[in-house]
Amino acid sequence: MTPYLDIAERAARAAGDLLLDMQSSISAREKGPKDLVTQADLAAQRTIRDMVLGAFPDHAFLGEEDVGVDAATLLSHRNAVPCWVVDPLDGTANYVHGLPSYAVSVALVQHGQSVAGVVFDPTMNECFRAASGKGAERNGQAIRPSRCVAMREAMVAASFAPNVPRGSLEVARFVEAVHEAQGVRRMGSAALNLAYVACGRLDAYWATSVKAWDVAAGALILHEAGAVVKGLDGSRFQLARPELISAATPELYRALATLLKRAESD
Ligand code: IPD
Ligand code: CA
Ligand code: CA
Numbered sequence: 672m673t674p675y676l677d678i679a680e681r682a683a684r685a686a687g688d689l690l691l692d693m694q695s696s697i698s699a700r701e702k703g704p705k706d707l708v709t710q711a712d713l714a715a716q717r718t719i720r721d722m723v724l725g726a727f728p729d730h731a732f733l734g735e736e737d738v739g740v741d742a743a744t745l746l747s748h749r750n751a752v753p754c755w756v757v758d759p760l761d762g763t764a765n766y767v768h769g770l771p772s773y774a775v776s777v778a779l780v781q782h783g784q785s786v787a788g789v790v791f792d793p794t795m796n797e798c799f800r801a802a803s804g805k806g807a808e809r810n811g812q813a814i815r816p817s818r819c820v821a822m823r824e825a826m827v828a829a830s831f832a833p834n835v836p837r838g839s840l841e842v843a844r845f846v847e848a849v850h851e852a853q854g855v856r857r858m859g860s861a862a863l864n865l866a867y868v869a870c871g872r873l874d875a876y877w878a879t880s881v882k883a884w885d886v887a888a889g890a891l892i893l894h895e896a897g898a899v900v901k902g903l904d905g906s907r908f909q910l911a912r913p914e915l916i917s918a919a920t921p922e923l924y925r926a927l928a929t930l931l932k933r934a935e936s937d
Contacts, residue, residue: 674726675779675787676802679755679888682722683775686715686759687793690766690775699767705833707763712736715759719777723755730755730779735884746883746911748783756780756910758884762860764833771795776862778887783910788888790866799866801888801895807869814870816898816919822926825874827852828864832880841879843934851930865889868917869896875918875927879903883910893917899924903931 693711702708716734724732731754733745745754755777760766762773771794778788790799799814801807807814819825827848835841848855856873858864861881867873869892878886887910893900900908900917905928908915916931918924 673802676789676800678723678726679777679779679787679789680791680798680800682719683777683789683791683798684793685722686718686775687791689715689718690760690773691793694766694769697767699763703833705764707767707833708736709760709763709767711766712760712763715775716757719755719757719759719775723757723777727753733757733884734759735882742883743911746780746783751782753779753781753786756785756884756887758862761862761885765859770859772858772860772863774860774862774866776884776886776888778891780883780887780910785887785891785910788891790862790888790892792863792866799869799889799892801892803891803895805895807892807895809866809870814896816868816893816896817871817874819874819919820922820926822851822923822930823853825852825923825926826854826856826872827875827877827927828856828858828867828873829876830861830864830878830881830885831857840934844877844931847930847934848927851926861885862889865893865900865917868898868919869893871919875916875923877903877916877927877931879914881913881915883913886910886913886915890915890917903928
């Protein structure tokens with residue numbers, strides 16, 4: 672597994688260097704309402720693709736900035752061909768505004784499951800990584816989640832779609848969480864949120880609008896660190912349908928799942 676993790680980290684760091692270099696000269700455009708992309712997203716993805724496929728030419732590649740790729744087939748549990756699932760810049764809106772919370776996410780997926788994953792934050796020079804069955808680490812040190820079991824003591828984060836309609840279920844869920852948790856944050860990088868639950872900075876995180884490339888690396892890091900990651904209804908987490916709740920402990924998972932469910936009847 673180490674050759675996969677090593678190339679994933681090297682590719683994520685190379686992309687991170689590129690993002691830092693390009694930050695002062697990029698211009699953003701909207702690929703959907705409030706959904707930004709820059710030349711840096713595209714250049715970082717090319718760098719990662721060249722490095723991982725250069726090392727493993729028989730593997731497949733699914734990047735956020737690809738169009739016309741059959742993601743469902745690549746992410747299917749029936750697909751035995753290892754596939755790199757990559758978000759070259761998770762947190763583009765933060766990056767464009769000069770906010771430090773963004774990351775590069777690189778995962779290797781086989782049979783619909785992540786087997787290796789790296790989340791690299793170039794601003795903090797923090798590299799979170801995990802391989803299936805081998806634990807999770809930050810800059811070479813083992814990480815683990817907090818022991819938080821109660822919402823009133825929990826720092827919770829959420830990801831929303833770029834455009835959230837007024838009065839939507841997402842807004843109702845957020846209001847419930849604000850009432851019950853010690854704190855709620857929307858920080859703008861799904862990959863970093865997962866890494867932060869894994870290392871205890873956050874106690875829980877939920878997302879209903881993310882894509883496989885946002886969470887393929889982070890969900891493995893979280894699982895390997897010993898945290899809980901499941902669907903909203905308690906079902907097994909699936910990359911092909913990445914609605915998720917993650918939490919430091921099973922007790923906190925249940926508390927957050929109950930709270931989010933309650934928002935549906937409000
Ligand atoms: C976004 C971030 C954000 C989440 C959005 C994603 P991008 O990714 O992960 O936290 O709320 O749903 O699209 O567009 O910056 O790569
Ligand atoms: Ca993303
Ligand atoms: Ca992205």
